[in-house]
Amino acid sequence: MTATLVAEDVRRSYGETVALDGVSLSVDAGEVFALVGPNGAGKTTLVRALTGTTDAEGSVELFGADPLDVDRERVGLLPQAFDPPARLTARELLDYYAGLYDEARDIETVLSDVGLVGDADTWYENLSGGQKRRTCVGSALVNDPDLLFLDEPTTGIDPAGRRALWDLLESLADGGTTIVLTTHDMAEAHRLADRVGLLADGRLVAADDPDTLVAEYGGESRLVVETDADPAALDLSYPAERTGDSLVVSDVPPEAIGDVVDALAAAGASYDALTWSEPDLEEVYLELASTAGEYGYRPATGRLDRRGEGDRDAAAADAEGER
Incomplete structure (x- = not known):
């Protein structure tokens, strides 16, 4: 199968903080790849590096080309932090983003896909947190991308809305869309992803299909x-x-x-x-993150203790804000 995304030895530092430490991965056409890992492990920085929205050492190719040379209509991106104009309605926002492309999907269809038909004419600032996030997801879908990057897409969405979005993403993948997403929801990663990669301490410490990871590391x-x-x-x-x-x-x-x-x-x-x-992906997460030195886990108390200094993605966000 042809790889849609290929990254080799990707590195990024912000001052003395190493955000990415030699990450290599490939994602095939039509595959769903989920990135999981502790806060500050470098997930958001990696998404930025893969989409060409931050400088990084190493090699990244999308569709066999540099990310900045790829037709923008082929790629959709939902950043973790995304704050569109507050005094536009959900419909107006999606219509605006659709206008940035030569060919865009029907806005009413996108509103239906993300469950916002009934609230389409509500100002963005008056939407609930989950509705705002669904509007943002819709903005990444208006160009009908072949490759979709979603940085924590279901944050703040209620359980019913989350499952509806999962159904949508599964439908997109079934239709051939390649999806790279980050998440802290292990159930989300297990359900959606063909493969899951654990990023810890700026390194990709494991990547495989969820069941294989559970069998190998879950206990x-x-x-x-x-x-x-x-x-x-x-x-x-x-x-x-x-x-x-x-x-x-x-x-x-x-x-x-x-x-x-x-x-x-x-x-x-x-x-x-x-x-x-029985062991699940959360047990894998705890085992691998602990082995990588990100966390110490005490089974008797169920507590997680952060180890090390510096938050990679926070440092990245601060540095990007100064650019």
């Missing part, structure tokens, strides 16, 4: 039993240990939960509740 399933039972007194075929007030049994398939219950009963031990969970 084992866990059955948490609220009981005072001693694991040494139980006849179990699975590793078990006490954590706080609970018994944690690892690597238990759901069909074997009954075996654990039987073992408790045989030992005369009672329990108040059972909770089974």
Whole structure:
């Protein structure tokens, strides 16, 4: 399959802050690639580098050409920070952005796609946060791009609106649109992305399809039993240990939960509740970010502690504002 986007050894620094440290990736035509990572890991800076909206070392090609040489009608971009004129309605804003292109989509169709038909004539400043974000998403779709960059597209959108937007993005991908998005929503990344890349400390530390990442880095399933039972007194075929007030049994398939219950009963031990969970993309995120040195994770408390100094994307935003 032909790659729509190819980046090799992309680097960007802002003073002493290293925002991107040798990032290489490729995204095939029609693929959805999700970038996840801690705040300040460099996601927004990478989107800017890939779209040619910030200077960077290394090589970036879109459709086989320098980003600045690509027909702008082929690329759509929704920045993380986007503040259109407040005294225009959603319809007027989309009509304005559509007027920047020789060929644009029907505005009413775009309004329908992003769920704004009923609020199309409301001033932007009077829209809710989620409605504003959907208007901004619409502005990136008016030119019917072949390659779409979305930096945290569903921020501030309610659950129903978020799922509707997911449906829209899936439809665009099914139609051949290549999509690169950043997100902090692991469920969003898992549902939408053909591949997920974790950016940490300015480096792409892993990239693969979500299920493969979960299988490789997500760890084992866990059955948490609220009981005072001693694991040494139980006849179990699975590793078990006490954590706080609970018994944690690892690597238990759901069909074997009954075996654990039987073992408790045989030992005369009672329990108040059972909770089974399997690893997911969030566990992958925590594992890889911790390994990369971005976070220390304490499973006993569920707390995340930031390590290191400097916020890469904040430094990038400050530097870009001074340009």
